[in-house]
Amino acid sequence: MKLLLRNLDRSTTEEELSELFQGYGTVQYCKLVYDASTGVSKGFGFVEMPKVGEAKAAMKNINGTYIGDKMVRVKKAEDKPEKPAASNPAPPAEE
Numbered sequence: 001m002k003l004l005l006r007n008l009d010r011s012t013t014e015e016e017l018s019e020l021f022q023g024y025g026t027v028q029y030c031k032l033v034y035d036a037s038t039g040v041s042k043g044f045g046f047v048e049m050p051k052v053g054e055a056k057a058a059m060k061n062i063n064g065t066y067i068g069d070k071m072v073r074v075k076k077a078e079d080k081p082e083k084p085a086a087s088n089p090a091p092p093a094e095e
Contacts (some may be wrong), residue, residue: 001055003047004077008032009068010041020062021047027052043070046077 005017018030032045049055057078063074 001049001052003049003055003059004044004075006044006073006075007070008041008043008045008057008072009070010039010043012067014045016067017045017047019069021049021058024058024061025049025051051084 014030016030018027021027021030026049028048028050030045030047033042034040035042038044049058059074064071
């Protein structure tokens with residue numbers, strides 16, 4: 001189960017998050033999102049836990065707690081929606 005973590009302190013590391021979530025079970029991966037130009041954390045990230053029960057326990061117990069100076073929000077990550085096909089294709093070029 002993929003979890004979305006929001007409102008993270010920008011100094012939080014992937015290692016800290018992984019350790020925290022491992023207290024509830026197996027962590028497949030932990031990934032923070034960084035600004036491409038500055039390399040600074042954007043304050044959110046994802047944790048993947050293969051067992052749904054463990055992920056739900058982690059979500060329930062970590063959501064609303066403080067990591068550093070910020071109260072984090074944890075919820076199930078939604079799948080990224082597919083981009084819809086263009087409904088109005090460009091007209092053929094005139095010759």
